[in-house]
Amino acid sequence: MAKLLYEWDYSSYPGAKAYPNLFKPIDIGNLTVPNRIKYAATEENLNARDGFVTDSGVEYMRWRGRGVVGGLCFMQGVYMDEAAKGQGYVGQAGAWHDKYVPGLARIAEAIHAEKAVAGFQLMDCGRVGAVEVPEGHGPSTVPQRLRVFKPMKEMTNAEVKEMVKQHVDAARRGVEAGFDIMEISGIVGYLISNFISSYTNRRTDEYGGDIRGRMQSVVEIIQGVKDVCGPDIPVGIRLCSEELLDDVRGNTPEESMETYKIAEEAGVDYISVTLGWQESIYPVISRDIPMGNWTHLAKRAKENVKVPIQMAYRLFKPGLPDELIGKNELDIWEMCRPMIADPLMPKKVLEGKEDEIRHCVACNLCLARLFRDAPMTCYINPVCAHEAEPVFVAPPKADDEKEILIVGAGPAGLECAYVAAQRGHEVTVYDKRDEIGGTLNEAQNAPYGDDELWTCIDYQKVMCEKAGVEFKLGTEVTDDIIEDEMPDSVVLATGPVYTDIQGNDKVKVVNVLDVLGGRAQVGKKVVVWGNRKPGIGVSLHLAQKGVKTTLIGREKTAGFDVNPSFKWRYMIYLRQNGVMAYNDCMIEEVTETGIIVKTYDGYRFPVECDTIVLSDRQANESLKKTVQSEGIELFVVGDALVPRNLSSAVHDGYRIGMRI
Amino acid sequence: MSFDAEKEISKLWRNLHSAQAEIGKTYYRWRQVALEIAGPDADPREIGLKAAYVIGKDVGKGLLPRLNWLKGEEGFMMMLGRSLAGLWNVEGAQAMAEKGEKPGEVFIKCARDPWPTYAKEFDVPMEEVAACREKMFQSILEDVSVFFNIPLNIELEKAIPRGEGMWVLRLYKAE
């Protein structure tokens, strides 16, 4: 009989009725898991630089433990070698010595306190490792494609055997720390996948050669880890179902399926389906990839092996995984980023509070931060990585209840509004538009998934309603309104102003929002002025409609304000859509036939156009003087303060909401 | 302000050529520094070849993200040949890649190369210029070979420093 760790009865919850397949139990090895939900292992760079667990890391995990409502909650992959060649992130948890066990136990306890199943993950980062040391290790010395990663050194046969032992020893430490389930991470280009891939494994000893040879070290790890885990602690593995490395002669999909069968033969109790490598040229999880794009891979895995199949990858809403589990095409719904963005996401699904979910917008900022040695941050969730700070998690009631007037119902204003209202303030949000959402009303029309950004407004709307925020829409705030109302505080969330350019009879000038909103017509040849994200968005929007589009801006690179983990996608789309970009330039003159561009170093050249789209933004100074001259407390948030992005709007709004 | 295309382009063109010449000369200025530090017993050709090797290794690493195997071996060889010719062109040469007769064979041909002219200013023998070009391309191939798991070689077949005709280098898969 499989063992159930904690009793959960979901029968009275609306989510269990709406998604019955998600909230039914499953046996994984000899462990019964009460539901089909898993928080997938996630590095967050919150541990100390020497690999010890910190309070921030523990509280981060406690929240995710609460979120899975009895399901599987995995801590990040630990590195296992004292030489730290396997350490991929400065804040990655270590498990190469028994001294780490007490800290790791704190994480297991935090997850158990939420009555969830605590998962431990083993992850030597291989080619992506050696973050703190000069040289990494791997099956063969295949040079790095990207210079950010350290050079590789081929492991000797003895070192491979030592590496297997390190996995087994670390697994034992995980067991001693109290974890209930063990996972070996063979994901996205880390050491296990380096051994498996024909791209990176050129060995001629027993750990190389054909796919069986390339799986040999993995088989030894599985068997060793199973031995220390015993019958009650299931052991699973995350394995690539498609490496997407055909450009560098990686494994075929058939070889990848073979690895699933070999892992099953070796005794794993489940397989988590992954795909792609950090080095792959194909995008896998960014917003331009539609939700549910990869579910056929879970289905294919189920056709090839009998053990339970788990999968994440852009499964951001409960409906699809519920359906797939119902059709026996998936067994467990994994989530990583949806629960970075909202740690309680599945709990809200269970409780029928889906409208209160703060949805991940698949921007990959969280990932980009890891590679910049910075602690986790979420684009959309200002509380992420601050779970150990009560003032963030539950901003305390205000000492003095104030009347707050917020000008602007965009993401910065709305975020600030509900946080301030939750703290007991009386909040009124004004906007000259008839609807909330600010510039996102139009920005969401940019291609490659930007409609997902609107989920932020949906969430904020619900939160404002629950917190009792009052709205005065269709009302432009004037000096008179401020003088009449005389609130205690004013928050200016008015959005940016746009740098103006004078057109002429032949070249007309329109605003980016009017173009994206469908209110302004453009000609056949367009110059977009401003090479940050709004400029990129509108350029792609127009280019897709067949308009010849040139993007010009003062930033050194287009998309300077987009994080690198997403920016590379935009660079490809600009190229694919034939958008010419001139960076580090100004528009010197508007002529009868277009414009004269002036480069930063003084070269000048003409670009033909009949329309200029303004997307270059500046801070908005309006109303500031009036508020200040009345002696009213003033805050400025979002693009009105400094034009940036949605994330800055949300984070500004939350922080001022906490402070006011 | 009126826009004079001829003026703008000629300014750009002049500056590009000055930049190319400065880069070429700076290479030989550094060679001079290395020789002076190495002392009278050092072999200048050895130093030149070492520099070509170090530069080629670094350039080779930069090439890795730009190459791929999507069009199979033939396509890969041609892409690589074009990249080598392209690198030479950026330095001010007039080079191109041409498919050879044997499978996977590519010829890099260069009709005009400014390096021998810079070299002459610094009294560098033309044989060294040719040997360094070959060495540099060979060291570019080192990482590319390992990365794509294909043994590659390139050999100088004809060098015509400052003369008429063509440089010819043969790029091929080593057996």
Ligand SMILES: Cc1cc2nc3c(=O)[nH]c(=O)nc-3n(C[C@H](O)[C@H](O)[C@H](O)COP(=O)(O)O)c2cc1C
């Ligand atoms: C910030 C971040 C950290 C991650 N860390 C790990 C890790 O430690 N181990 C692992 O196996 N996968 C890791 N992953 C991969 C995720 O577990 C997951 O498979 C991937 O993000 C796709 O799922 P999603 O679309 O639900 O985010 C990480 C992903 C992100 C975004």
Ligand code: SF4
């Ligand atoms: S940073 Fe972006 S991708 Fe990562 S969880 Fe937050 S919204 Fe999602």
